[in-house]
Amino acid sequence: MMWGRFGIVAAGTSAALLLLSSPVRAQGTGPSASEPALSIGPRFVETSGEALFASVCQSCHMPDGKGATGAGSYPSLAGKSRLESSAYPIAVVINGQRGMPPFGAMMSDDQVAAVVNYVRTHFGNRYQDAVAVEDVRAVRRQKP
Numbered sequence: 001m002m003w004g005r006f007g008i009v010a011a012g013t014s015a016a017l018l019l020l021s022s023p024v025r026a027q028g029t030g031p032s033a034s035e036p037a038l039s040i041g042p043r044f045v046e047t048s049g050e051a052l053f054a055s056v057c058q059s060c061h062m063p064d065g066k067g068a069t070g071a072g073s074y075p076s077l078a079g080k081s082r083l084e085s086s087a088y089p090i091a092v093v094i095n096g097q098r099g100m101p102p103f104g105a106m107m108s109d110d111q112v113a114a115v116v117n118y119v120r121t122h123f124g125n126r127y128q129d130a131v132a133v134e135d136v137r138a139v140r141r142q143k144p
């Protein structure tokens with residue numbers, strides 16, 4: 001249900017359902033070059049941290065980053081000392097954490113860096129040590 005909040009994920013899901021119900025598939029002719037691989041999930045197309053936050057994060061963490069409690073509990077990202085160590089938000093975005101889904105497979109290293117840099121420099125956070133693509137790669141190499 002939560003996934004319905006993401007237009008792009010919902011669109012990818014319906015495309016996958018269409019593929020699965022197509023007669024070509026049912027006849028078992030095997031994948032052809034023109035068919036998209038189902039194992040490659042939908043990916044976000046936004047590149048700026050601001051746009052990524054708006055599409056991916058703010059539905060849970062709210063546009064002001066202050067989070068919300070109600071049907072679920074979404075922590076505030078505003079003025080957060082826990083974001084000081086940049087590896088932490090990188091890992092949370094890539095691997096997810098409890099109620100937060102993992103986004104590592106849906107974002108490039110550049111996108112993860114962009115959205116983490118955005119969060120670490122907005123909502124009252126002023127961490128000037130920008131995350132680089134290499135930092136994201138280093139976290140991806142670690143097993144969650």
Ligand code: HEC
Nearest residue numbers: 002056057060073074075082089092093097098099100115
């Ligand atoms: C489906 C809802 C949801 C979405 C979307 C989401 N989060 Fe989260 N996020 C959560 C929840 C729930 C937690 C608390 C996880 C826990 O209990 O440890 C969390 C925790 C975090 C934390 C750790 C906060 C802390 O206090 O330790 C960070 C950082 C974070 N999210 C960043 C992001 C970013 C950046 C995005 C967008 C790329 C994002 N989240 C998208 C639900 C979400």
